[in-house]
Amino acid sequence: MTFSIYNFGCKVNQYESQVMADLMIKNGYTLSENKEDAHIMIINSCTVTSVSDNKVMKLIRHLRRKNPDSIIVLTGCMPQAYPTMSEEFLQADIVLGNSKRAELPETVSSFLSDRKHIVNIHKYTKNSDFEITSVSNFEERTRAFVKIEDGCNRYCSYCIIPYARGPVRSKPLSVLKSEIANLASHGYKEIVLVGINLSAYGQDIGTHLCGAVDAVCNIDGIERVRLGSLEPERMDNDSISRLSKQDKFCPQFHLSLQSGCAETLKRMNRHYTPDEYEQIVNNLRTAFDNCSITTDVMVGFAGESEDEFSQSLEFVERIGFAKVHVFPYSQREGTTAAKRTDQVRNEIKAERSRIMIEACEHSRQAFLNSQIGRTEQVILEQLDSNGYWKGYTKNYTPVKLQYSDGKSGNIETVHIVRACEDYVVGEYIDKFCQ
Ligand code: SF4
Structure with a gap:
């Protein structure tokens, strides 16, 4: 069976989505090439503003209409913070609180056996432990x-x-x-x-x-x-x-x-x-x-x-x-x-x-x-369609440069020559000519 993950919110959620993806793959599920065609669609929600809540609920309704037979899992901060929003949550087949995400594969199996709506939200106490999780892969390569x-x-x-x-x-x-x-x-x-x-x-x-x-x-x-x-x-x-x-x-x-x-x-x-x-x-x-x-x-x-x-x-x-x-x-x-x-x-x-x-x-x-005039180390990330490599300096300034021998993950020395609206343009400096 295939699955897809829709992530909302902060970098912590992004990490936790990756943890869930790793868990699903370890348990025999395959990441779907097309998110909306997946058998299981996992929504990792954010509730920091009411706008975030609305986006999550809109997505659930959309996915339910588009693919009525799929299994929708709602998890993340929204059900954890507002466990009584039961009516809205009924549209999801499985609702998992933040501390229950490690049980995702077993919960999906259990749902598959009887197709009964599952809500599993556990309130945190002052003695709650750190949920030990780790990832070995991430969407970004560097x-x-x-x-x-x-x-x-x-x-x-x-x-x-x-x-x-x-x-x-x-x-x-x-x-x-x-x-x-x-x-x-x-x-x-x-x-x-x-x-x-x-x-x-x-x-x-x-x-x-x-x-x-x-x-x-x-x-x-x-x-x-x-x-x-x-x-x-x-x-x-x-x-x-x-x-x-x-x-x-x-x-x-x-x-x-x-x-x-x-x-x-x-x-x-x-x-x-x-x-x-x-x-x-x-x-x-x-x-x-x-x-x-x-x-x-x-x-x-x-x-x-x-x-x-x-x-x-x-x-x-x-x-x-x-x-x-x-x-x-x-x-x-x-x-x-x-x-x-x-x-x-x-x-x-x-x-x-x-x-x-x-x-x-x-x-x-x-x-x-x-940043213009500075010489900085840049880790190359991606080559865009215009032939520019994109990467970041140590202080996280986004840099674009043309460099035909570039390779993702390489660290290159770059002279910054120009600033555009949301990045700077750099020129590659040959290590042997510095
Ligand atoms: S209460 Fe909210 S805003 Fe304040 S430090 Fe904690 S997470 Fe950040």
Whole structure:
């Protein structure tokens, strides 16, 4: 029988989709060439905004109409956070909570035997363990995303994720090392460590995120190590100093901001001020040559006044991010912010998004322009139809270059000559002529 996976949301979900694909293949199922023709269609959902929920429900309805005999499996954060959405979930044959994904092949077999609707959602408790999973292959051929942490204990007032993911749980270093060694043996050179609240890695098992970075950097064959999204205040001086000593560590920091206004951050239950955030950015820029700082910014959070939005905008402009993901606040049932009576109207959110995105596009262009004239190492990834190789520098600047002897996975030295809208153009430098 064939299966396909539809993935929504973050890099952690992407990793977990790969874990499920590996599990299905190990149990004799085949990945379908055409997603919509598969016998089993697995939807790995995201519930970070109501837009994500709508997309998932729309997909289920579409797949049900298109292929009525197929088996639809709904899993991920949406059923875990909202297990009582039973009516919507009835359209899926199998509904699996986040902690039950390892049971996917057995659950499918059980459904095949009697075709009875299955719902298997287990509520997380404070004693829940890290679900030990590993992957040996990834869709991208040079870079692998590896989940090392699950859960979050922070309860930002807008966020439903702690309810969907449970408390902080970390992957033991021994498991991480063997997973990375396996990926290295399959040719992966770059590892991105990801988690739901990655900065909290290790707090439950007496280790630290920097320990995970050190462990991965020490594995032969791995050339680059990156980190996923980080909570700014956890990037203290000790961590910065430790990371800066690792040659393989890539100076690209996604520091979650959410707002550049102190009052808004307080209502969000975030644990830093804009001044503290700026100091951390300055520390990173001092410790790492040519580092890139990227972030997420929410607009229209409950109670965000014009003045608060202006403060946030000015802050974002001042920092000069390399890239920003801007998104409007979405009320999530079950969170404290959803109960507030000072919600911002949708038209205002849309207008603030537009203004913030425009400002961030200017910063993005300024960052790309700042890379012109630099000589950087680029891991080649894909050759496009125009004969350009695409790859990334250590600070995750996308580079295109023409190089007839290029090969996916090779690391080449490139001189950056020009910036375009969302990438830079480089020229290959012959190693022997440097
Ligand atoms: S840190 Fe805040 S925003 Fe991030 S997952 Fe935890 S509660 Fe949600």
